[in-house]
Amino acid sequence: MSAGADGRASLTRVEAEVRAAALRVEHVEVELDLLGDALPTFGSRTVIRFASDVDTTFVDFAGEELLSATLNGRPLDLATWQRARIPLTGLQADNVLEVEGRMAYSSDGEGLHRHVDPADGQTYLYAMSFLDAAPRWFACFDQPDLKARYAFTVTAPPAWTVLGNGPAVAEGEGRWRIEPAHPLSTYFTTLVAGPYASVWGEHDGIPLGLHIRASLRAELEAQAPDMLAVTAASFDYYHRLFGIRYPFGEYHQAFVPDFNAGAMENPGCVTFRDGYVPRGRVTRTERATRAGTIAHEMAHQWFGDLVTMRWWDDLWLNESFAEYLAHRCCTEATSYALWPEFGILRKDWGSVADQSPSTHPVAGNAAPDAAAALQNFDGISYAKGAAVLRQLAAHVGDDVFLAGLRDYMNRHAYGNATFGDLLDAWTGAGAQDLPVWAGAWLSTTGMDTLDVEHTDAGVRLVAMAPAGGEARPHTVQVGLVDETGGLTVLDAVDVGTEPSAVVPVAAPAVLVTPDATDLAWAKVRFGTDGWERVLAALPGLQDETASVVVWNAVRDAVRDATLDPAFALRVVEAALPTSGSEIVCASVLGFALDQLAGVYAPVAERAGRAERVRAVAWRLLRSAPLGSDRQLVAFRQAVRSEADPERLRAWYSGRDLPEGVEPDPELVWSVVERWSALQTGTDLLEDALAHDSSASGQVHAARARARRPDPAAKEAAFRLLVEPSSAGAYELYATGEGFWAVGQEELTAPYVARYFGEIGRTAAFREGWALGQVATQAFPRTAADEQTLRLADDALRTDLAAQVGRAVTDGTDRLRRAVESLRKWS
Template sequence: MPSLTRIEAAGRASLLTVHHYRIALDLPTTGPEFGCDTTIRFGCATPGASTFLDVQAAGIDSVVLNGVELAVETVAGVVDGRLRLTDLRADNELRITARMAYSSDGEGMHRHVDPADGLVYLYAMSFLDAGPRWFPCFDQPDLKAGYDLEVRCPAEWTVLGNGAATEVEPGFWRLATTRPLSTYFVTLVAGPYHSVRTVHDGVPLGLHARASLAAALDAEAADMLEVTRRFLDRYHDLFGIRYPFGEYHQAFVPDFNAGAMENPGCVTFRDQYVFRSAATSGERGVRAATIAHEMAHMWFGDLVTMRWWDDLWLNESFAEYLAYRVCSEVTDYPAWTDFGIQRKSWGHVADQSPSTHPVAGNGSDDAASALADFDGISYAKGASVLKQLAAHVGDDVFLGGLRSYFQRHSFGNAELADLIRAWTDAGAVDLDNWAVQWLRTTGLDTLSAEVSDSAVTVTRTPPDDSHRPHTVRVAAYDGAGAVIAERPVALDGISVSMPVFGPVRLAVPDSADDTWAKIRFGGGDWAPVAELLPRIANPLTRVVLHNSIRDAVRDADLDPAAALDMLLDAMPAETVQPVATAALQFATEQLAGPYAPPAERAPRRARIAGVARGLLAGAAAGSDAQLGAARAWIRVCDAGEPLRHWLDGQDVPAGLVIDAELRWLLVIRLAALGELSGADIDAELDRDKCTSGVLHATRARAGLPTAGAKAAAWRMLVEPSDVPAYELYATAAGFFDARRPDLTDPYVARFFDEMPATARHRHGWALAHVVLAAFPSAAASPDVLTLADVAIARPGLDPAVRRSFVDGADPLRRAIASLNRYGRVPKP
């Protein structure tokens, strides 16, 4: 089915003005389909012209245009998801009665049966072009309209949507008319959801989750509602425009592909954010940042929407920046530390991949290609760029321009030029050049610091001919890790110097982690970093050092063995749990994985396990540090007996609870080690027969080191089925295991041969994610890289599959380059 092109969208937008949708849904709990009766009122600038409507129906019963029934009785009347409309009038009314199919991939109208109690839950996901899978529409961002929804469903269900929902009679709901919305924001949540409701500053607030998560939602509600209230107040202060969409519901739904979706009035989140087991403060901080991100979208994206997908950064970069800014301002969560150690690293990888792209102006010739650009560049790099801009122009100009932008374009669409104009009117100078340098280029500058007797000199080395200005702090440290000097500098040329007094052991450019750049140190000497990483007090500076180590390993500028030494030596002194978690994860998954030759992987895992056990022994009972160390140890431990003891409740450290999630982590690891059987996994699922349990059991089965288990998992990955997308992701994550090449090597060539064909029965998120999650990245050999390169060059390859192949092959290529440089390349 062809994706809507930018040219088609521009042509349709110039022709049509969509006024209103009325959607009536009949939602049964059984069967593969539901009823949808949609009436659309729209104007046409050129009477007599033709256009098309987007609809992906299981069957169409009737189409009536301006009182005339069209000869479209079945889905055969729709070609490639498009219903042709001819001889339009200046004012038109179109009514379509159709049968739509429930989905299992998290797009369209997703249907989930909770294995805990057999109850059925629905939610609608219209992003990016999934709206037509549950209601016929003119599906593009710049054809906004108001919506009225009516829903018939079981009497015991709750119904939520973009407008306030009222139960007119048992099983019949009406939702209030919305303000103008883009089609990709329209949603519906329906089922026997458990709810927690309150009101803040006149705005009704609601939290909703499956009935089987009721106790967990009740336990977590106080924290989620408190941060919601604080964020709402802060955004009102920052933007000068009150929240514009009436009620504000946050629905935690099953099988959700993204972290969350910013549907006005009814944000949908993945329900893993409703923690049913012990969670760290860092994990609650990530959830808070996600809540703040989606709320920022109520202004950035929902109130003012990009005209076409090439300006998606107007949504995501702003929501990302504001989320971490506001979260750090009004909560105790260390938001910018988490941003640096997690999100920024994600973006660095994306911006150095062959699939890199500018923050803005990517073209996005069609909607499907735009999906690939929802990556670490659109989020993390864009947010970092905006942080730089705010520092460059000052808050008065930055926020003043945003307020003007919202006022001028409320409930409409805008482009980058409109925002630049608003900032310029607020007092910014030469932003067009700033936009060219920061938004229209790719890659990272490298900032390096050279130390002399009296000065620290910071030098900028760009990857191309770009000229990006950097406003950063530079810090100089002595041999004990104490700050000798730290001050802001504006690097608007090739280099800048600052005076220092005293012996400098290490100078760190961007010590507050304010810009977007790779950080290096004078002469490539990593000894000062190794010495001072455990001693530097500022967690943001430690994040900068961690990211520098990771970047340098990926660039083959640092021996992975030396990097492992640095990270493990620093762990006992690390006090910020998300930083420790990220460091141990990088060590386990990369330094003891593809960046280690096969013979060195087990010894490196043993070292990491030993450090994790040491951290565990030194952690306070019941602390975040204890839980983080326990998780890290389980994931890397190769010894079955102590893991089995924990599973049986033996030798568990005081204060550590082997709750449902920690127990499943043990099961997954023991299964991969061959210490459990399929029957053992089934028994665990009987203990915890819920959605999370099913997913964990699926991953454990895929990891079993038997030929039969691998064959069954492979069939699930490549053959058509109605298996929910999350179970596919779990299977992909557990399939390849470098410790058993005798079982997985035969599937490496098959991966590149057979995965492309999955585009025939999958699309969107599920297609791309399964391919990338299953990529054989642990098999770091030139032969595997050759297979990947041949596959990428294959003509006719689906763009989503090609992007996943490219993004999987680049880390593999970097690992092989590192192994070559440091004399550890595996023999073919």
């Protein structure tokens, strides 16, 4: 017996290339003993059959205990297990490796995660193997280009549901066998096990299953028809699009607790965060967002699962394509038109990432190891990549775009490929000059700026590259907004390779927008007097897509310190109440409250600006039809900005609510969280938790505790963030979210220096996603001053773990932008 490994070594690209060239993994048999689920560990035995052209390599094993390891019948020295690797020497042409150990259940959403539902005390398990977490639940050669055939044998309580990458066949009481039909990469192997509630269906011969923990059965059953309809429509769409039938047999979608990502594309068994099955009322916008995620993960079954990247620097191929295809699928095949959502949420997310110091090219990042690759799993890999692919489809034509994609799928099915292979497929389909296009868009960083100049001949459209960058081609459609709010969209024009283009304009316009159809990946501006024109035109502009472009420009200019946040708030007050889009209203109200009335406002003015945002929310609420989604969206923001604790107490008790608003568990908790931020009492929090002790209730309670303006509460919350604890990942994230509350700047001031001094040490007891996410959520985002920037810069000069360093880098950039704005406009 050997004790736990001393740290983990991140697999390097060089190591992966050497191992891939030398090994051919034929079959992996995994046996899991999940009985005694109250124990901190579970039994895992793996038998790997592989061929080798070398004498020496290593296998990945990140267990708690290594009980035995034999190679071709020869016992291995267990003491050689170091940094989650077992050295293998004396390899033969054909080999059998057996590894048995005790693996630790996780509480951070990676490896085999265990969740005990507070609602009923039942245990739920799921495996998350991305990006390098598979060795936390079984021994394997953990890299994407060593695909293998798998078989899983699972022993668990007989009453449990057991799911995986293939059909789970019962072999006796409490024993199941899962044999996926095709080779898999380690990073998308999974297991879902527990007393899950299920809804079953079938479409086009494909068995369908939806699963969630039993305490959310009613919510799943109520929302299942919509999810199954989106699933069926997406299958039909992708079958037509790819020309290849779904290859992985059954299709399960499991909504699991404490999930870090939105979802994970495990073939045949996709895992989602259970927040996609909300408690209480579900707005159409929320259903649309869920539909986009369902379509995104299904697209991965082809792009990512059927054909898999060779190394992590092509991660963008998976995510950009799934992002692009999901929005296309939902818009064309379901009742949810998602391109406005892509613009107002996803593109804004990506543009922030692309303008930060941590920006990186979409493709060709040459990640030296898996840990570095994880840092590029961001809005650039998703949103920018998808926006660029949308441009490419328009550039080469849909027929060429899809023909190349189908050829790529057929050539590399069940194997691995690179971006170069995809370019070859598109070129073979008739695309021209793709290396030039790829060099301009995929190998560069930063955003161009598209602006307009009014001339006697019309409008001059101007493209400016970022500092130090080269011009990139843009094909855009200029839009003219007249005095009634009507929009005229002109013919497409090319700009970028030439610095400007003159667009004839037949009639005067209140506002000229360079990108009325939101196809460009660029910062948009409106001329020397453009912001006054925006203030005049945006209240009447009813075209949702064009308004998304304008709102994104407002947000970007505030972050660039080229637009006074006080003026931006005037635009919100004038234009948002007339917007017809719920998703725009929700997104812009959130920006106004968190940014314009938060970090971009002088501390002394924050309360006054928040009151103005609250007034906008109430204008939206009062003008909305009773019981409508619009009314609910507005009331949610009104709650977040309410300053009267007694009014919040009344709402909590169900009194004085606006007609048409019905409280549900999530709305009740939002009231409790806001009430907790305004005074030091705990009676509402304790009462809410007594009535709702569910996992979601526990997370809300953690956020509410962290928001309390009480020194002892702040100290307890901070210690939770920077010290080891048994708290679940979601409770840690919520604690970070709640800690830095606007209006509590004096109370939290001592913790600014403590954050920078202590957050780096959390790498000693956290890893992966949780390490970076806690560091991100706990960043002192309300402390916009020079002293905080000095502390941040000092911290960045120390040796921080990659995930913490990325969190501090990005948080510091956001704060630096706010400080620059305050310096300029205050």
